[in-house]
Amino acid sequence: MSGQRVDAKVVMLGKEYVGKTSLVERYVHNRFLVGPYQNTIGAAFVAKVMPVGGRTVTLGIWDTAGSERYEAMSRIYYRGAKAAIVCYDLTDSSSFQRAKFWVNELQNFEENCRIYLCGTKSDLLDDDRRKRGIDFHDVQDYADDIKAELFETSSKTGQNVDELFKKVAEDYVQFTSFQEMTEEKGVDLSQKNTPTYFYSCCHH
Amino acid sequence: MAADVHKKSGDVLNGSLFPDDGQHAERSESPTPGLAQGTEPGAGQEGAMFVHAQSYEDLTSTDNPDATLQMPGDGEDVQADQTMIEEISKDFSELSTQLTGIALDLEEEIRQSKEDKLELSPQASRRDSVLSGKEEEDVAMDAWRMHQKHVFVLSEAGKPVYSRYGSEEALSSTMGVMMALVSFVEAQENAIRSIHADGYKVVFVRRSPLVLVAVAQTRQSEQEIAQELLYIYYQILSLLTWTQLNRIFQQKQNYDLRRLLAGSERITDNLLDLMARDPSFLMGAARCLPMASGVREIVSTCLQQAKAKSLVFAILLSNNQLVSLVRKKDQFLHPIDLHLLFNLISSSSSFREGEAWTPICLPKFNSSSFFSAHISYLEQDTDLCLLLISTDREDFFTVSDCKRRFQERLKKRGVYHALLEALHTPFYSVSKVGIPYLRHFIYKSKSSGLFTSPEIEAPYITEEEKERLLGLYQYLHSRAHNSSRPLTNIYYTGSHENLLAWVTNAFELYMCFSPLGTKAAAVNAAHKLMRWIRKEEDWLFILTPQTY
Numbered sequence A: 001m002s003g004q005r006v007d008a009k010v011v012m013l014g015k016e017y018v019g020k021t022s023l024v025e026r027y028v029h030n031r032f033l034v035g036p037y038q039n040t041i042g043a044a045f046v047a048k049v050m051p052v053g054g055r056t057v058t059l060g061i062w063d064t065a066g067s068e069r070y071e072a073m074s075r076i077y078y079r080g081a082k083a084a085i086v087c088y089d090l091t092d093s094s095s096f097q098r099a100k101f102w103v104n105e106l107q108n109f110e111e112n113c114r115i116y117l118c119g120t121k122s123d124l125l126d127d128d129r130r131k132r133g134i135d136f137h138d139v140q141d142y143a144d145d146i147k148a149e150l151f152e153t154s155s156k157t158g159q160n161v162d163e164l165f166k167k168v169a170e171d172y173v174q175f176t177s178f179q180e181m182t183e184e185k186g187v188d189l190s191q192k193n194t195p196t197y198f199y200s201c202c203h204h
Numbered sequence B: 001m002a003a004d005v006h007k008k009s010g011d012v013l014n015g016s017l018f019p020d021d022g023q024h025a026e027r028s029e030s031p032t033p034g035l036a037q038g039t040e041p042g043a044g045q046e047g048a049m050f051v052h053a054q055s056y057e058d059l060t061s062t063d064n065p066d067a068t069l070q071m072p073g074d075g076e077d078v079q080a081d082q083t084m085i086e087e088i089s090k091d092f093s094e095l096s097t098q099l100t101g102i103a104l105d106l107e108e109e110i111r112q113s114k115e116d117k118l119e120l121s122p123q124a125s126r127r128d129s130v131l132s133g134k135e136e137e138d139v140a141m142d143a144w145r146m147h148q149k150h151v152f153v154l155s156e157a158g159k160p161v162y163s164r165y166g167s168e169e170a171l172s173s174t175m176g177v178m179m180a181l182v183s184f185v186e187a188q189e190n191a192i193r194s195i196h197a198d199g200y201k202v203v204f205v206r207r208s209p210l211v212l213v214a215v216a217q218t219r220q221s222e223q224e225i226a227q228e229l230l231y232i233y234y235q236i237l238s239l240l241t242w243t244q245l246n247r248i249f250q251q252k253q254n255y256d257l258r259r260l261l262a263g264s265e266r267i268t269d270n271l272l273d274l275m276a277r278d279p280s281f282l283m284g285a286a287r288c289l290p291m292a293s294g295v296r297e298i299v300s301t302c303l304q305q306a307k308a309k310s311l312v313f314a315i316l317l318s319n320n321q322l323v324s325l326v327r328k329k330d331q332f333l334h335p336i337d338l339h340l341l342f343n344l345i346s347s348s349s350s351f352r353e354g355e356a357w358t359p360i361c362l363p364k365f366n367s368s369s370f371f372s373a374h375i376s377y378l379e380q381d382t383d384l385c386l387l388l389i390s391t392d393r394e395d396f397f398t399v400s401d402c403k404r405r406f407q408e409r410l411k412k413r414g415v416y417h418a419l420l421e422a423l424h425t426p427f428y429s430v431s432k433v434g435i436p437y438l439r440h441f442i443y444k445s446k447s448s449g450l451f452t453s454p455e456i457e458a459p460y461i462t463e464e465e466k467e468r469l470l471g472l473y474q475y476l477h478s479r480a481h482n483s484s485r486p487l488t489n490i491y492y493t494g495s496h497e498n499l500l501a502w503v504t505n506a507f508e509l510y511m512c513f514s515p516l517g518t519k520a521a522a523v524n525a526a527h528k529l530m531r532w533i534r535k536e537e538d539w540l541f542i543l544t545p546q547t548y
């Protein structure tokens, strides 16, 4: 994967055990690994190429460890990120508090990073609605407040996972083309096809 | 008391086994005990890769060895201390039963081990005959381990930090006992203390702001147990750094460190498991993966060529065996740091995906700051792990590119296949040596910090038997390195096997024979084995380490 150009840096943030690694695993390899929970150490990088509207985008995904131990170093993982997928476990309200912490962190230090709130393990709610740890509308209101997209996913069933990353990639494309337009500086004279309205009228 | 097990009729002490014929300056054809360091089989041709480490260096350098107490207290306080110790050891038996949660009869175990003093692990054979079925074996194995050794880490304020076996609830219910223990060790910073009672050794190592405690029924010496505790301490430092650890406790004395260590229990558990079965720790050395020297040289060159400014160490390993190591000139890795890295990698399957980039402190190199480690497997289903240690945490993509370049070079030079081939035979059979009655051996070259050892074969099949063999090596090792009376040659006869240890300032050799062999044959065999190792050193060792 290395040596390959990365278009957009995407960072996964959230409390330990919320399912960040599983989400990346589902998206990149389309699988869900059963077996004992293996917490991430530091962070893991993986790149994935996505087709978006006739072109491709390479997402460079940083799957960070949720352990507080790495909190002080987390900046190196999210610095310059175009998108942050901030995860919380739909069945664990404390993980939502932690998600808010990350949102604040991003708003303070990385204002150009778009935020995607992601409630994980939605399959657990299928069996028992009462397991939901935090009210959906509260989260929706919060998401609106911070201008974040909101997804509920299950890495176990694959529910909504591709949609989440597709949205991330599409937003990136849309945003960068918009940025290219607004960042266009003046007229490039060497470009032959540039329409030359200004030249034809007045001023000579 | 501890000293009881030591006197063994079969021990032959110093001087009688091997003649000392002075120092040889050259690499000699027929190695002898007089080999100077650097000329022994396995010694690297261009110097060492590691910091030269004596066993127990940590204990003897910073600690006063006299602080190891058989029984604390001399003079007027004897009486008081005695009672205190009795109380503590009584509490401790209760504590251990509470924590294991499995009602094996401790008294029974203890009586048994008193009767069979000379057996290293009397429980083993007894249980074999009782149990059948894999599941039962696992349970029994766990129970057996629990009885062998408990390990606790606490803060100086008495807060639990880590406990091997036993849930945290169980641990907090025994905090009272813990506090008593902590106050008992309060006295001296950096001291090792131990209590011997009821067949247990309770060993304390205090490294402010932490106290580490082991309750062991093994035959290991206090020093060896303390050494293991120090490894646990270093393991914690590798996650936090010494500086951070101290800052935290300076700010808040009763901080609950488990918050910061969450998720790392697995790494510490794995370290304790590894120490019980991997002789690397005992030897204070790294095990080399055997490999044709031509292949290894090209691999090392490829690794050396894929360099970057911020890289300090590049390590290629397979299942805790060293394939190649490149280091920055003038920078040496300490074997303890290398073991911690090996342990980290073997304790987690999470490195199999993608590329990990994690802060890590190498406490023996520098305990106050983090390196950044790039950890990845060359291919997902091979057991070849590449570890690149960088000084710059912003340098991920550069370091990642080193990996790519290394892989490209390997393929271009056509050694990738040969490398994978070598992974299929990570061990050689002892029969290759062609010495009758020889079952197993460990040979360490002191100047290179590397050791070689054949596969452990029958009769050491079960995990218990394997650990028993390691226990025997441990016993000989501790006798050979006894700080008050170190020994050069030891011959040990037991009912299941005979062992020979030969320790000089250039090498250490431990051999295990069937009980049918004789001492004279064993001495001959040692010389023969040394010649064999000399002849085969090319593929057994890394003779030409590379630097940046």
Ligand SMILES: Nc1nc2c(ncn2[C@@H]2O[C@H](COP(=O)(O)OP(=O)(O)OP(=O)(O)O)[C@@H](O)[C@H]2O)c(=O)[nH]1
Residues within 6 Å of the ligand: A014, A015, A016, A017, A018, A019, A020, A021, A022, A023, A033, A034, A036, A037, A038, A039, A040, A041, A064, A065, A066, A067, A120, A121, A122, A123, A124, A153, A154, A155, A156, A157, B263
């Ligand atoms: N039922 C269910 N379990 C899940 C789902 N996603 C993750 N899990 C489980 O939750 C546990 C934690 O998942 P991880 O993906 O390792 O969590 P993480 O956020 O990467 O954790 P850290 O690396 O420690 O930060 C594992 O046991 C997973 O099997 C899901 O969608 N449904």
Ligand SMILES: [Mg+2]
Residues within 6 Å of the ligand: A020, A021, A022, A038, A039, A040, A063, A064, A065, A066
């Ligand atoms: Mg993870």
